[in-house]
Every structure is written in structure tokens, then in C-alpha cells.
Amino acid sequence: MILLTEIQYNPSIAYFQQMLRADSILIEQHEHYTKQSYRNRCRILTSHGPQDLTIPVKKGNRKTKITELEIDYSQDWVKVHWRSIRSAYGSAPFFTYYSDYLQQIYGQKKQYLFELNLALLRFYMKCLNIKKPISFTESYIPAYAGAVADYRNKIHPKLNSAILDIKVYNQVFGKQFVPDLSIIDVLFLQGPEAVFYLQASPAAPEH
Template identity: 55%
Template sequence: MQLLTDLHYNPSILYFQKAFEADELLFEAHEHYQKQSYRNRCHILTAQGVVPLSVPVVKGNSKTLVTELEIDYGQRWMDIHWRTIQSAYGSAPFFEFYADYLKAVYDQKPDLLFQLNMDLLKLFVKFLKLKKPVGLTQTYVKTYEAPVLDWRGELHPKKVPDNLRLMPYRQVFGKQFAINLSILDLLFNLGPEASTYLQSPLDYC
């Protein structure tokens, strides 16, 4: 099965769970930007609960191709994101294991959101040892047929997927398990075990 999806910022756990089920990953490179989506935001767990991290963009609207969308570095979002991530996961078991690699991606300051997301994705794929062929669409196609599973727009910050089935794992904050956060939460808390969890989340304990 070839999984087709949009490219997210620090994608969610379910995003990578689905990626492990696929034979090949295909990312939409010819869509127009959609506001208030996971394309430029993620959710992490802090001492204050679940909070969103959003990457500001320059003139992002429905007429802008996602591959041409510029990041707004006039705002101090990188400092805010990194301080928030440090505060949230500095005491997590595997924060120091991954932190320098992650910080290096931010320090490159890519001009485009699509490039930032792709750089982060490559890093996560490496951490998770997700050995799948990765490609980009060559043109926009509205409807796909099997063996392509069209997951574009399936995950959205304002809706909980019907097929979300994740067993609790240890988290830094909160008495109640927070579901489907960014992959950052899983990696910082479980480390190398994150791959095992993603491939069998209902059996993990």
C-alpha cells in the first residue's frame, strides 16, 4: 500500500503509526496551503497541559502552493518553540539523546515551511528506523485509486480520528494520558522503543 498524505510539522504519533503500515510513503507537493492545519503546527504536553506550537508563515492563504510558503522569521517563534520543548521534555528519559539533532534542524533556518517539515521528517524517519521508500507527488490529482491510500486531510487539529487507538505510555506530565501528540512526545519518553510502540500500539506495555 502506498500512503499519500500532506507533510506536517513535527507530525503526530498516529501519522507515523500509519506510515509503518504502508509499503511506500508519498507526500503531496502540489496542494495549496490550508490554514489551521498540522502543516504548520503540532501539539506537545507541558506542565500546563497540551499546548500547540505553530510556525508563522508569510502571506499563507489558499492560493499559495505549500512548497512555496515562506516561514516568517520576523517573529521569534523558534526561540519560543525550543524553550517550550525544553521545558516540556527536558526531564524526559531520552531528551538528551535526540535534542541536539533536533536543534540542528531548527538552526538551519530553512526559508520554506515545506523544507523545514521535510528536514524534520527525515530526522524522525532516521530515529524510528522507518525504512520505507519516500516520494513526492509530481502533479496534483484530486482522486486516487488503490493501491494508493489517500490520507490527505485525514488528520486535523480540530478533530479526533475515529480510528485512533493508542495504548498509554509513560509521559512526563499529567495524571491522564494525553493522546496523539507530536512524535516528539513519544521519542523523548520512549526512545528506541518508539518504533516498537508504533508497530504494535495495542500490545505495548
């Protein structure tokens, strides 16, 4: 099965769950930018509950191609995001193991959102030892058939249906398990074992 999807910022757990089920990944690079999606935001768990971190982008329009969307560095969002991530996960068992590598990617200050998201995706795939081939669309096709599972816009901040059952793991904050978060939540807490928590369990997690 080929997983067709947009590229996300610090992709969600659901994103990697679907990736593990696929034989290869096809990333949409000819779509137009869509606001209020995981393309430029991610969700982490803080002491105050789930929090979205959003990358500001330079003003575009509905016809702005996703690969041409520039990041707005006039706002010091890198410092804000990193401070929030460190505050949320600084005490997690594997934070120091991964944080320097992750911070290096942020420090590169990629011009385009697509470039940053791709660098992050490759980093997380390496951390999780996911060796799936990645290719990119050659044009925009509204609908696919056959062996392509079209997940464009199905993993979304306002939709919870895309996440599969996930094995419960201890989180830094809260007594009730929060499943629909960025991959960094399980990665910082479980390290190399994180990939096993992404595999769907036969029963829903207990709260």
C-alpha cells in the first residue's frame, strides 16, 4: 500500500501509525497551502494540557504552492517553540538524547516550510528506524485509485478519527492519557522503543 499524504510539522502520532502500515510514502508537493492544519502546527502536552505550536508563514494566497510557502522569521517563533518543547519535555527520559539533533534542524532556519518539515520527517524516521521509501507527487491529482491510500487532510487538528488505538505510555503531565499528539511526545518518553507504541493494539487504551 502507498500512503499519500501532505507533509506535517513535527508530525502527529497518527501520521506515523499510517506510515508504519504502508509499503512506501508518497508526499504531496503540488497542493496549495491549507490554513489551520498540521502543515505548520503541532500539538504537545504541557502542564496546562495539550498546546498547539504554530509556525508563522509569510502571507500567501489560496494558490500558493506548498513548496513555495516561506516561513516568517520576523517573529521569534523558533525560540518560543523550543522553550515550550523544553518546558514540556525537559524531564522526559530521552529528551537530552534527541534534543541537540532536533535543535540543530531548527537552527538551520530553512526558508520554506516544506523544507523544514521534510528535514524533521527524515529525522524522526531515522530515530524510529522506519525505512520506507519516500517519493513526491509529479502533479496534483484530486483522486487516486488502486493501491494508493489517500490521507491528504485526513489527519487534522479538528479530526480525531485518523488515530489508531495506541498503547498507553507514561506521559510527563496529567493522569489521563492523551493520544493525539506530536511524535515528539512518545519519542522523548520512550526513545528507540517509541515505534512499538505506534503499532495499533487490538483494544482501545484504558484511561
